[in-house]
Amino acid sequence: MTAETLRAAAAQPTNLRYGKGLRKLITPVAIAIVLAALYVWVGTLQLDSIEQRSLNSAVIIQKAIEHLRLTVVATALVVVIAIPLGVVASRAKNRLITPFILGTANLGQAVPAIGLLVLCTFVMGVGFQTALVGLVAYAVLPVLRNTMVGVQQVDPALIEAARGMGMTKGQVLRRVELKLAVPAILAGLRTSLVLTVGMATMGAFVAAGGFGELIINGLKLQRMPVTIVGGVLTASIAFLVDWLGGLAEDLLKPRGM
Amino acid sequence: MFETDTGGAQIQLRALTKQFPGQAEPAVDSVDLDIPAGELVAFVGPSGCGKTTTMKMINRLVEPTSGEIRIGGEDVLALPPDELRRHIGYVIQQIGLFPHLTIGENVGLVPKLLGWDRPKAEARTEDLLALVNLEPGEYRDRYPRQLSGGQQQRVGVARALAADPPVMLMDEPFGATDPITREHLQNEFLKLQKDLRKTIIFVTHDFEEAIKLGDRIAVLRNQSHIAQYDTPANILANPADDYVASFIGADATLKRLALMTVDEVPTEGPPDPALPQVETGTSLREALDLMVANGTDRCSSPAGVLSYTALCASIGREEVAAGDR
Amino acid sequence: MSLSEYVASRWDTLSLAAAEHALVVAIAIGIATLAGVGIGLVTHRVPRASNASLAVSAGILTIPSLALLTLLIPITGLGWTSTLVALTAYALLPIIRNTVVGLRGVDRATVEAGRGMGMSRVRVLMKVQLPLAWPLILTGIRVSTQMLIGIAAIAAFVDGPGLGTQIFEGLSRLGSVNSLNATLAGTFGIVIVALLFDLFFSVVRHLTTPRGLRVRN
Ligand SMILES: Nc1ncnc2c1ncn2[C@@H]1O[C@H](COP(=O)(O)OP(=O)(O)OP(=O)(O)O)[C@@H](O)[C@H]1O
Ligand SMILES: [Mg+2]
Numbered sequence: 001m002t003a004e005t006l007r008a009a010a011a012q013p014t015n016l017r018y019g020k021g022l023r024k025l026i027t028p029v030a031i032a033i034v035l036a037a038l039y040v041w042v043g044t045l046q047l048d049s050i051e052q053r054s055l056n057s058a059v060i061i062q063k064a065i066e067h068l069r070l071t072v073v074a075t076a077l078v079v080v081i082a083i084p085l086g087v088v089a090s091r092a093k094n095r096l097i098t099p100f101i102l103g104t105a106n107l108g109q110a111v112p113a114i115g116l117l118v119l120c121t122f123v124m125g126v127g128f129q130t131a132l133v134g135l136v137a138y139a140v141l142p143v144l145r146n147t148m149v150g151v152q153q154v155d156p157a158l159i160e161a162a163r164g165m166g167m168t169k170g171q172v173l174r175r176v177e178l179k180l181a182v183p184a185i186l187a188g189l190r191t192s193l194v195l196t197v198g199m200a201t202m203g204a205f206v207a208a209g210g211f212g213e214l215i216i217n218g219l220k221l222q223r224m225p226v227t228i229v230g231g232v233l234t235a236s237i238a239f240l241v242d243w244l245g246g247l248a249e250d251l252l253k254p255r256g257m
Numbered sequence: 258m259f260e261t262d263t264g265g266a267q268i269q270l271r272a273l274t275k276q277f278p279g280q281a282e283p284a285v286d287s288v289d290l291d292i293p294a295g296e297l298v299a300f301v302g303p304s305g306c307g308k309t310t311t312m313k314m315i316n317r318l319v320e321p322t323s324g325e326i327r328i329g330g331e332d333v334l335a336l337p338p339d340e341l342r343r344h345i346g347y348v349i350q351q352i353g354l355f356p357h358l359t360i361g362e363n364v365g366l367v368p369k370l371l372g373w374d375r376p377k378a379e380a381r382t383e384d385l386l387a388l389v390n391l392e393p394g395e396y397r398d399r400y401p402r403q404l405s406g407g408q409q410q411r412v413g414v415a416r417a418l419a420a421d422p423p424v425m426l427m428d429e430p431f432g433a434t435d436p437i438t439r440e441h442l443q444n445e446f447l448k449l450q451k452d453l454r455k456t457i458i459f460v461t462h463d464f465e466e467a468i469k470l471g472d473r474i475a476v477l478r479n480q481s482h483i484a485q486y487d488t489p490a491n492i493l494a495n496p497a498d499d500y501v502a503s504f505i506g507a508d509a510t511l512k513r514l515a516l517m518t519v520d521e522v523p524t525e526g527p528p529d530p531a532l533p534q535v536e537t538g539t540s541l542r543e544a545l546d547l548m549v550a551n552g553t554d555r556c557s558s559p560a561g562v563l564s565y566t567a568l569c570a571s572i573g574r575e576e577v578a579a580g581d582r
Numbered sequence: 583m584s585l586s587e588y589v590a591s592r593w594d595t596l597s598l599a600a601a602e603h604a605l606v607v608a609i610a611i612g613i614a615t616l617a618g619v620g621i622g623l624v625t626h627r628v629p630r631a632s633n634a635s636l637a638v639s640a641g642i643l644t645i646p647s648l649a650l651l652t653l654l655i656p657i658t659g660l661g662w663t664s665t666l667v668a669l670t671a672y673a674l675l676p677i678i679r680n681t682v683v684g685l686r687g688v689d690r691a692t693v694e695a696g697r698g699m700g701m702s703r704v705r706v707l708m709k710v711q712l713p714l715a716w717p718l719i720l721t722g723i724r725v726s727t728q729m730l731i732g733i734a735a736i737a738a739f740v741d742g743p744g745l746g747t748q749i750f751e752g753l754s755r756l757g758s759v760n761s762l763n764a765t766l767a768g769t770f771g772i773v774i775v776a777l778l779f780d781l782f783f784s785v786v787r788h789l790t791t792p793r794g795l796r797v798r799n
Contacts (some may be wrong), residue, residue: 111734118753126756161354163318163342165347232653239641256400
């Protein structure tokens with residue numbers, strides 16, 4: 001996200017919030033409708049024993065928990081790793097590595113997530129931790145990049161004003177630079193959260209569970225309903241997480257910006 | 258932190274020099290300057306001559322290469338920089354209000370840094386907002402983006418005054434405002450300074466502004482060499498050289514008239530109700546305007562009749578030539 | 583067998599897979615560019631319409647690729663068609679967004695000058711705005727391409743073409759002699775394809791940026 005778009009977003013008058021508030025409800029309502037339709041549709045099917053083994057509430061809840069656990073833990077790790085690194089990378093004396101990070105962040109998109117996951121398997125074997133490492137490695141870059149850019153784009157006049165009134169360097173970082181970078185950091189976090197939810201689907205390839213397992217099993221056993229349920233649930237959870245991310249953005253963004 | 262009798266503290270610069278790394282010549286070369294406590298000194302000079310650099314060395318946002326700075330007799334270079342800056346007010350052209358903090362929080366920031374307790378800091382914030390003509394109840398909880406440029410500039414001044422610093426550094430503080438707002442801010446600021454008597458360094462590109470606000474003006478050449486350092490009236494009357502004269506511009510006479518009031522000119526006879534009337538405190542320039550507008554060569558003040566000849570004599574001239582306009 | 587020996591012994595398979603990978607991405611990007619720039623051109627003056635198209639394409643991008651690819655199977659079957667549809671859909675957002683931003687960003691004065699010279703709206707759009715917005719649009723296409731190259735790897739799971747087949751082969755034969763080699767060949771092959779595309783776009787940008795825009799002050 002460029003400085004301009006950030007500014008433009010920040011400059012939007014607050015009275016747009018109300019209209020936005022209504023629009024915010026569209027996503028959860030749509031998800032609810034889709035899930036209800038899915039439920040009804042599955043109800044009309046004659047499920048054979050194989051399908052029944054996957055399509056029951058116990059399994060689905062377990063897959064949901066696995067999926068969310070992977071996503072949440074990975075995101076927490078990303079926050080802990082990427083934000084401090086982003087701050088370090090943003091400091092003037094480290095500016096030499098800026099283009100390196102930006103370049104890696106852009107090309108990193110081209111490294112296939114599935115390749116990364118499978119390669120992790122060769123090092124660590126299959127399971128939750130493997131999936132976690134792959135997810136974190138993949139999702140760190142958007143947050144790292146946005147933290148770095150967010151801190152670097154803070155108006156130098158504000159930093160001069162802060163220094164001029166006697167804030168120490170640490171105070172300037174905590175009270176001014178990081179606070180003003182919050183919208184950019186949150187935007188990066190939301191991006192990586194959605195990436196993580198999507199990639200957690202692939203956790204099933206390395207036996208880390210999640211909704212991906214329904215998709216894969218359905219395809220393997222040629223039971224399309226199972227695959228479709230898995231696909232719809234995965235998409236729903238991605239939209240839900242993105243929606244929650246949007247809410248968090250609005251909530252955590254410093255007021256006055 | 259600094260010794261002060263009035264609201265301000267004396268500033269002394271001795272052989273102050275700044276050489277930025279990788280540059281052939283120093284940006285500021287051996288400046289000597291004494292600023293008496295409680296006075297406002299305006300720095301004027303061409304872009305890049307070192308005004309900002311000189312000023313920033315005083316609060317050590319730029320570390321001097323060599324030389325000495327004393328505030329109230331104390332050696333500034335021996336003090337911890339962050340602590341020093343909390344006792345020097347600093348206003349910049351871009352204002353630099355923090356957009357994520359309310360007006361009240363912006364103003365209360367330095368008191369907080371100094372560890373004042375909350376009630377004291379809040380009371381101070383209210384006083385300051387009132388001082389710069391912003392109704393605290395209305396503005397304290399607003400955010401900077403919800404204020405006009407002129408209002409933001411007032412908050413900038415209030416913020417710099419928050420810890421009651423004896424010294425203020427102001428770098429083109431009104432530079433980004435429109436002429437009408439600027440004049441308004443200048444007038445308010447003059448009134449404020451009359452009471453506060455801070456020691457102020459005020460950088461400006463606008464010579465009129467320097468004349469209006471400055472107790473003294475330092476006209477700077479490249480590398481902050483001082484071309485002339487004197488009161489506005491003296492600089493207008495006796496520019497040290499062509500360089501200084503070029504700053505004053507063609508209408509020096511009118512500027513000088515603007516600095517004097519009708520009360521400073523000897524009058525002839527009692528007030529005459531038939532003539533155009535001026536009040537005490539009216540500037541000579543306004544009096545002259547009135548005469549020209551009415552096609553007379555006199556006007557009447559409460560003290561007596563004021564003639565064109567007397568007006569000219571007051572600045573040592575026989576007439577105010579058309580070229581002075 | 584070392585990786586280099588593996589690559590040498592499977593050169594035909596690998597190069598074919600790489601070519602297919604590049605081809606499927608290229609076709610998807612081609613379609614998405616036509617569609618995305620078209621949508622941008624039509625909607626950029628109506629904020630509601632452009633916001634709606636941006637919201638929809640952002641929504642598509644939110645759907646995890648494995649989910650979208652499998653949900654397409656009942657409609658478009660396994661293989662190329664599903665892969666192309668999914669990739670094209672994913673590529674839309676960056677292209678539409680940069681087209682809209684680019685066209686809107688063209689200096690008002692420039693547009694008015696064109697109109698003042700008697701050019702029609704459409705002519706101004708095609709002769710003035712589009713060329714000026716082109717560098718930004720191209721950036722959008724480039725971003726989309728990098729993204730698609732990564733996503734296309736997963737398409738192999740629904741019998742799609744490309745180097746992803748190597749990765750899934752490695753996964754399915756985990757522990758056998760060449761499984762690591764296959765995964766490495768697939769993964770690095772994809773990175774190489776990505777680098778080549780990026781190089782290609784650098785050249786294209788240089789060749790297609792209006793001369794006047796290349797001169798920097
Ligand atoms: N951080 C820096 N590094 C290197 N050179 C600098 C730095 N800051 C200022 N200079 C140089 O020092 C000289 C004086 O700059 P300064 O900012 O003090 O000028 P100024 O009088 O304030 O100009 P203006 O009226 O345009 O604000 C200029 O030549 C400038 O290029
Ligand atoms: Mg300056």
